[in-house]
Amino acid sequence: MQLASTVALVALATSVVAEGFLHFDVEKRAPSTPYPRLRKRATDPIDAQIAQNTKNYQEYLINITVGTPGQQLGVTLDTGSSDLWIPSATFCNSNQCDFGSFDPSKSSTYETVDAGGFNITYAAPGDSDAGDWASDSVTLGGSQAIKNQTFGLSDAGYDVHGVMGIGFDQHETTAPNGERTYPTVVDNMVQNGLINRKAYSLYLNSYNQSYGSIVFGGVDTTKYTGDLVALPLQPGPNDEGTIEFFVTLSKVTFTDAKGASTVLTPDDYAQSVLLDSGTSYTALTNDVIDKLASGMGAVSIDDNYDMAVPCGFANTNATISYTFGGSDGPTVVVPMSETIGTSQENECVFGFGPAIGGISILGDTFLRSAYVVFDIDNAVVAIAQAAENKQATSSIVAIPTGTEIPGVSSTATASGTQLDSSAAEATPTLATASYSGHHTTSILAATPTFDLGAAISGSASSGGYGGQSGSSSNAAVPAMTGLPHAALLGAGLVVGALAL
Ligand SMILES: *[C@@H]1O[C@H](CO)[C@@H](O)[C@H](O)[C@H]1NC(C)=O
Ligand SMILES: *[C@@H]1O[C@H](CO)[C@@H](O)[C@H](O)[C@H]1NC(C)=O
Numbered sequence: 022m023q024l025a026s027t028v029a030l031v032a033l034a035t036s037v038v039a040e041g042f043l044h045f046d047v048e049k050r051a052p053s054t055p056y057p058r059l060r061k062r063a064t065d066p067i068d069a070q071i072a073q074n075t076k077n078y079q080e081y082l083i084n085i086t087v088g089t090p091g092q093q094l095g096v097t098l099d100t101g102s103s104d105l106w107i108p109s110a111t112f113c114n115s116n117q118c119d120f121g122s123f124d125p126s127k128s129s130t131y132e133t134v135d136a137g138g139f140n141i142t143y144a145a146p147g148d149s150d151a152g153d154w155a156s157d158s159v160t161l162g163g164s165q166a167i168k169n170q171t172f173g174l175s176d177a178g179y180d181v182h183g184v185m186g187i188g189f190d191q192h193e194t195t196a197p198n199g200e201r202t203y204p205t206v207v208d209n210m211v212q213n214g215l216i217n218r219k220a221y222s223l224y225l226n227s228y229n230q231s232y233g234s235i236v237f238g239g240v241d242t243t244k245y246t247g248d249l250v251a252l253p254l255q256p257g258p259n260d261e262g263t264i265e266f267f268v269t270l271s272k273v274t275f276t277d278a279k280g281a282s283t284v285l286t287p288d289d290y291a292q293s294v295l296l297d298s299g300t301s302y303t304a305l306t307n308d309v310i311d312k313l314a315s316g317m318g319a320v321s322i323d324d325n326y327d328m329a330v331p332c333g334f335a336n337t338n339a340t341i342s343y344t345f346g347g348s349d350g351p352t353v354v355v356p357m358s359e360t361i362g363t364s365q366e367n368e369c370v371f372g373f374g375p376a377i378g379g380i381s382i383l384g385d386t387f388l389r390s391a392y393v394v395f396d397i398d399n400a401v402v403a404i405a406q407a408a409e410n411k412q413a414t415s416s417i418v419a420i421p422t423g424t425e426i427p428g429v430s431s432t433a434t435a436s437g438t439q440l441d442s443s444a445a446e447a448t449p450t451l452a453t454a455s456y457s458g459h460h461t462t463s464i465l466a467a468t469p470t471f472d473l474g475a476a477i478s479g480s481a482s483s484g485g486y487g488g489q490s491g492s493s494s495n496a497a498v499p500a501m502t503g504l505p506h507a508a509l510l511g512a513g514l515v516v517g518a519l520a521l
């Protein structure tokens with residue numbers, strides 16, 4: 022019955038769709054203020070753990086308006102979850118919200134759908150947001166409004182801005198009034214005739230750019246190089262079926278500054294990995310992380326295996342390559358500069374870590390270098406190397422109903438597996454940071470074994486946080502000034518759904 026009505030709505034949609042796609046900017050931002058709730062609760066023992074994850078990571082936001090008249094909010098764009106939620110004005114008045122809040126009393130079209138029924142829990146410890154299930158008009162960037170969008174209105178919780186999950190409806194945390202699912206924003210774009218298929222293309226753009234873009238219902242052929250190759254989605258954990266964006270990662274290779282390659286994965290590697298824009302780093306199996314970390318001389322700076330490297334390493338010409346769907350499948354090459362981020366505390370954080378609860382995740386430190394088409398209707402993604410810093414929007418092609426994805430001519434089908442429970446529980450072997458100076462103000466890195474080129478012999482910084490220049494007489498063990506602090510742990514993974 023649900024299927025029949027969807028088909029009817031798609032038929033209706035094709036007659037109303039003008040262009041058939043919606044293009045929006047996506048803004049890379051670090052939250053502008055530390056999370057005040059965490060500071061307030063810092064004496065609570067649980068919050069020692071939470072506070073450790075009060076990282077000021079980069080994330081990707083989209084602007085939406087909610088209500089009549091519209092109230093503007095910035096929300097994290099998250100392929101790793103499926104619920105839209107926003108913070109209420111009541112919550113934000115007593116806690117600082119950084120990208121707007123919503124006052125239901127100022128909207129003539131607002132309805133509470135299930136009071137107190139909303140509660141979403143993300144992967145970072147303590148990261149839950151809770152309140153009412155609500156419904157109102159939602160608009161993205163001046164597009165035609167979705168008149169009746171269900172969302173969570175948070176009045177208690179951890180995060181200081183909302184999230185727009187754009188995954189499968191089956192991966193929603195819960196739904197109002199005991200239902201299993203409700204229509205996601207992407208579902209409603211199709212039902213309202215804004216796009217033809219539940220599919221969109223994501224282009225985060227390079228780390229040094231402030232804006233990327235997303236095209237709902239379309240592919241922008243100028244934003245990638247080479248061919249888009251389709252990858253059938255792989256089953257998620259716990260036999261949940263193909264309701265998350267897991268694809269098969271077949272090989273990871275490090276290429277040093279002189280062009281010499283080291284394969285970091287074992288033979289016949291076939292790991293299911295989640296493509297998750299809501300996680301800022303890349304979480305891989307220990308065999309890969311151990312080799313990468315020791316090669317880079319990265320050191321662990323906290324109990325969560327967050328790692329740091331000297332800032333100057335962002336200048337290396339070394340790259341890391343990811344091959345998908347079998348050894349002949351598509352490869353995305355990621356410059357190391359895309360993986361070393363300066364946090365708000367001016368730490369140079371190396372954007373990798375071990376799998377989270379057994380889940381391998383390719384987050385923003387991978388996605389910036391890829392152009393990815395996410396096709397929910399057909400449980401497929403298509404992937405290509407991102408073209409750098411492309412702004413034009415004149416070459417967008419609408420994705421029609423059916424199965425064809427514009428620009429895709431081949432499929433790489435090798436299947437992947439999830440980690441078993443013992444592998445999921447194993448911990449990586451990382452060098453731990455050592456400190457020099459008073460009050461742990463200098464972190465000492467380990468000696469890299471990979472050849473990183475001039476980055477290390479010429480410009481390793483001393484006190485070079487936030488900068489990528491300077492000089493040091495002790496190039497092999499450069500000092501990193503700054504307080505150790507966790508960073509870059511993303512919000513994209515819904516823990517509630519993992520427990521199913
Ligand atoms: C969102 O709105 C803010 C404030 O108007 C603006 O500065 C920002 O560029 C917008 N971001 C996007 C992604 O459009
Ligand atoms: C939401 O759920 C989490 C995890 O079960 C729980 O710790 C938290 O207290 C809940 N929040 C509210 C406001 O009920």
Ligand SMILES: *[C@@H]1O[C@H](CO)[C@@H](O)[C@H](O)[C@H]1NC(C)=O
Pocket residue numbers: 156169171203204
């Ligand atoms: C609004 O959406 C909800 C959830 O899909 C649905 O149950 C309800 O009937 C809709 N209401 C209207 C007025 O369309």
Ligand SMILES: *[C@@H]1O[C@H](CO)[C@@H](O)[C@H](O)[C@H]1NC(C)=O
Pocket residue numbers: 227228229230356358359409
């Ligand atoms: C931004 O980064 C890209 C990719 O790493 C690089 O090619 C480009 O030169 C950089 N641009 C600037 C202005 O630094």
Ligand SMILES: *[C@@H]1O[C@H](CO)[C@@H](O)[C@H](O)[C@H]1NC(C)=O
Pocket residue numbers: 278336337338473474475476477
């Ligand atoms: C990277 O390669 C360019 C061009 O070959 C070279 O000029 C630059 O010095 C290299 N950078 C490092 C850090 O090795």
